[in-house]
Amino acid sequence: MTAPSPAAPPIVDLVDVYKIYQLGNTEVPAVQGVSIRINRGEFATIAGPSGSGKTTLLNLIGCVDTATRGDVIVAGQNTGRLKEKDLTRLRLFKIGFIFQSFNLVSVLTAYQNVEFPLLLQKSVGKAERDRRVREVLEAVGLGTHGKHRPNELSGGQRQRVAVARALVTKPEIVLADEPTANLDSVTGSQIIDLMKELNHRDGTTFIFSTHDAKVMEAADRIVRLKDGRVQDASAGHAGGAVAHA
């Protein structure tokens, strides 16, 4: 594991971020004045009960949603000031996503699903693409399942494909929204173990949300949310993260 250097800027820096949804005439605050810093190489979890704002926070970090107020700085870029095109590029090159329901493209094979973001990047040659797809599939233990379609794979295998897809572009951050919620506990912990292993191996930052206490144990650091506010941003077993608030 690469220890975070105190001098290096944080990979994610949230400063007094608010996200307020407009439901008719009522304003529903999902995130209220959150400030968190996550350093490179961290294996962090955002925990909290349903409706505490976990997913909203991940969406803001993942640049698929914009804050109502406050700064969201991801990989050195203030996302609030970026145009949509640049946000798309940021997602494509710097961020990997793992979804609760896997979200694989059903008509493509495991291999093609993993290859998809590389094709979007357009800059990776065919041979390099093939090498990376194979490598990452190997890494998630699906080296022989490339030709299978999602509906021919088990839930755990599908999530492995999703992990491979998130990692194939060598992103700086991988965001995972309740990655184990649709899996049984054994498979779930296998996925977490896999993520942790990759975190150790490549130093990729992982941020995932969960309300599963067992999963939380794996995290270096736990950010606890309640009603859209950070309750406790204490370090996990590994420690080292700093919360402004």
Place this chain on the structure above:
Amino acid sequence: MMLLRIAFRNLWLHKVKTLIVGAMLFFGTLLVVLGGAAVSALEESMAKSVVNAVSGHVQIQAADAQDEITLFDFDNSSKDFGHIKDFPKVKAALEALPSVKTVVPMGVNFAVVFTGNVLDKKLTELREALRDGKTERSVALKDHIRRIVADLEKDLKNLRDIANMDKVMLEMKTNFEALAEARKDAFWEKLDREPESAIEFLENKVAPIAIGEDLIGLQYLGTDTARYQQTFDRFEIVKGTMIPAGQRGFVFNNRAYEDWVKNKTARRLDKIKERLDNGETIAECEDCQTWTKQNQKQAALLVYQMDKEHEAAVRSALVKLLGDDQKTTTELLQSLLDVNDSNFGERHAFFYDAVAPHIDLYTIKIGDTLVLTAYGKSGFMRKVPVKVYGTFNFKSLEKSFLAGAYSVMDLMTFRDLYGFMTDERKKENETLKAKVQVKDVSRDKAEDELFGADAGAGVESAASATFDETAGVDMHAAGEKYTDEMLARKYSQQEIDDGVVINAAVMLKDGVDIETARQEIEATGQAQNLGIKAVHWQKSAGLVGNLVRVISIVLVVAIFIIFVVALVIINNSLVMATLERTREIGTMRAIGAGRGTVMWMFMVESLTLAALFGTAGALTGATTVLVAGQVGVPAWSDFAYFLFAGPRLFPTLHAVHVIVAFVVIGLVGLLSTLYPALLATRIAPVVAMQKDD
């Protein structure tokens, strides 16, 4: 490419939808290719038949004419096509052009022919028999006429019983008196003594009561017949011969001849036969049943035509066929004409073998001289006799009533009927008229003088008989007599050309562009001050020319509707697909796919669909056209026969149609995808995060 792969996969996954949309695109393209080929083929065949039958490539007419020439139209009688001032000069000037092959002078007009009823005819025959002293024949005819008169009385009494009204009675009173007179033996004794006055009595008082008189309307084309025949290869003689070169004469359009001149009963049998030959059955053909009923109703008219001997011959044959000797001949004929699917063949053959030889199958026979009555340009009714030489068809146009409506005559007869006079001629006549009793010194007249008015059998211009009542002052026709010699005279080319010509057909050399040539002709006309304008055949063909246009419009509308429906359906199904695939699209967006990529994904899908089925449709269409071009599409009806200009249509494949088909289908694909693709691009990446439940 990945997008292509996704497109294929999606199309494959939604097989039913793909097939439905695909089928529409397939048939749309097929229709474009087939329809396009069909319309061009129709245009070509139509051009071939119209151009080579009547119109030529370009029609010319007087520049100052009120109406533009329309050769095929429902009503030309009220139109004024003007006349070409100096035809020989026009002909010389135009034939000097390198693009022009021939110029054929023409004129179209309408005339009627009165054909007397049976009684009229028999009375004429009787008069001739008496004059020629053929006693045996005149006795037979007298007997026949007496029978007709007796039948007439019977019919009239029946009619009186049915229509028992005072007013009708009053009208019929003179008829009854005349019939009663003609029924007396004393009348017939008188006929032997003073045949002429008795025959006149019958002609004037009795014959009008008899039914069956016919008025035949004929559209005709007056032309330089020899040139016409050489130039128009669609023209072919069916019966008899062509009018001898340079002579006066008339050839019937075969269709008109069959329809109007042939005995109605025989014609109806022919028509039933035609339908049966086309694969119909009497049981299912309403027209055939109507015709059969009419034939039975009018069986008596056949008997009217027969004298005793003929009737006896027909009767014995009928008795032999039907095995019933109790019935009258009329009743036997009614039984004979009561045809059905099982006996038609036999009855039809029997009619032509045993009945037709004893009746007048055609009221005007080839070789007869008929008197045409037409309203000429001067507004007066003119009657001109002309010899019938034969009948003709326009090859491939024969089945169309509209296009086959023209009969053909020589220009001399045409001019006599048309009665147009130049200013000079008018003045001349005025002078003549002023001098009183000075005879018309026209060439024709001179001939009369030369040969003597009564020299021939005296085909007397009916004008001489009726002129006083109708016109009275037209010097040119008044008192003019047409003799056999005149009817057989050979006119020189100069005589034929130098006179009134209303319009002319210009036949171009092979491979010349018609429109270019038309403009060239018009320019020549202006440069040489010929006072002519040139009209493209398609325009001059009137209704017929428009037909192809109408068909192509119908086709375009049909294709348009198909594609609009396809567009709506594709659009709808893609909107549905967009909604179904919201999560997937959101995921792609989250992973880093731009709006453009999403847009393309949809476009590629539609274009793939369009390309696949469009190619299949175009290939099928092209193959069909190629095969059809070899084998030919058979004409399934008279109308199709006319459209196809023959029994088969041979379409040719044009690259243009295939290209158009692809462009159209590509457009449909793009247009139908635009909206759903836009919808898809608006899907926010955040939806990827939505939870399953």
